[in-house]
Amino acid sequence: MGKRLSVIELQKYKSKGKRISALTAYDYYSAKIIDSTCMDMILVGDSLGMVFQGKSTTIPVTLDQIIYHTKIVVESTQNPVIVADMPFGSFQISTEKAVENAFRILKETGCNAVKLEGGKIIVPVVEQLAASGVPVFGHLGLTPQSINKFGSYKLRAKHADEAVILKKDALLLQKAGVCGLILEKIPAELAKEVTESLEIPTIGIGAGPYCDGQILVITDMLGFDLDVNFRFVRKYADLNGIIKNAVENYIKDVENGSFPSKEESY
Ligand code: KIV
Secondary structure, three states: OOOOOOHHHHHHHHHHOOOEEEEEOOOHHHHHHHHOOOOOEEEEOOOHHHHOOOOOOOOOOOHHHHHHHHHHHHHOOOOOEEEEEOOOOOOOOOHHHHHHHHHHHHHHHOOOEEEEEEOHHHHHHHHHHHHOOOOEEEEEEOOHHHHHHHOOOOOOOOOHHHHHHHHHHHHHHHHHOOOEEEEEOOOHHHHHHHHHHOOOOEEEEOOOOOOOEEEEOHHHHOOOOOOOOOOOOOOOOOHHHHHHHHHHHHHHHHHOOOOOOOOOOO
């Protein structure tokens, strides 16, 4: 360990038939623990607005916040590819502004790539970024930054017309130069079709088993929130229970005077 994986190496996984594992992270300890595993990629997602800041959507997340958290994650790791999410409003105003913001992210954090939500509409930005040497991941299906347009976080592209648009968008993004594509909350068979139609890897979240890789939000898979019961999240730990139990035991020990003990005192 110790040599950071590159986006190019990650892309080669597809032809080798090796699946990409990815998680989100936003802070030093999580990033450091992930770095001690063989995780391929960390996304500093704008999900941080919901799972780190406790907001109800990802809309309020700012470019400065993404830069702040991405810098921490980059500096806490040596191995995985680090991707920073471009937050809502940071890439829609104009291609120039989007490129300027992406440059800021790369220069100020040292991350390897950025990610943008959207289809055809982001093609000019992707083209410009790819031509300028900025690796870009696309993100189709459930795009949480469009919550005000769609009104829910339900399954996307369930109907044929939406599926056709998604398949076209995937090909357009590949042509524009994305290095990989996140597919969120779409039917597994559609994700399979898209994955097979592309040379670039797809990374799924709630998109079934046929993607070239999988990503989960770290706090969901670690079981921080008892209210998170999405079908696509497998809980690998119950950190809510573990933390609550530890805190309750600490309170008990403080109240009954057994903490600190003689050995824990000077
Ligand atoms: O912001 C995020 O964490 C994401 C993942 C859910 C893919 O976009």
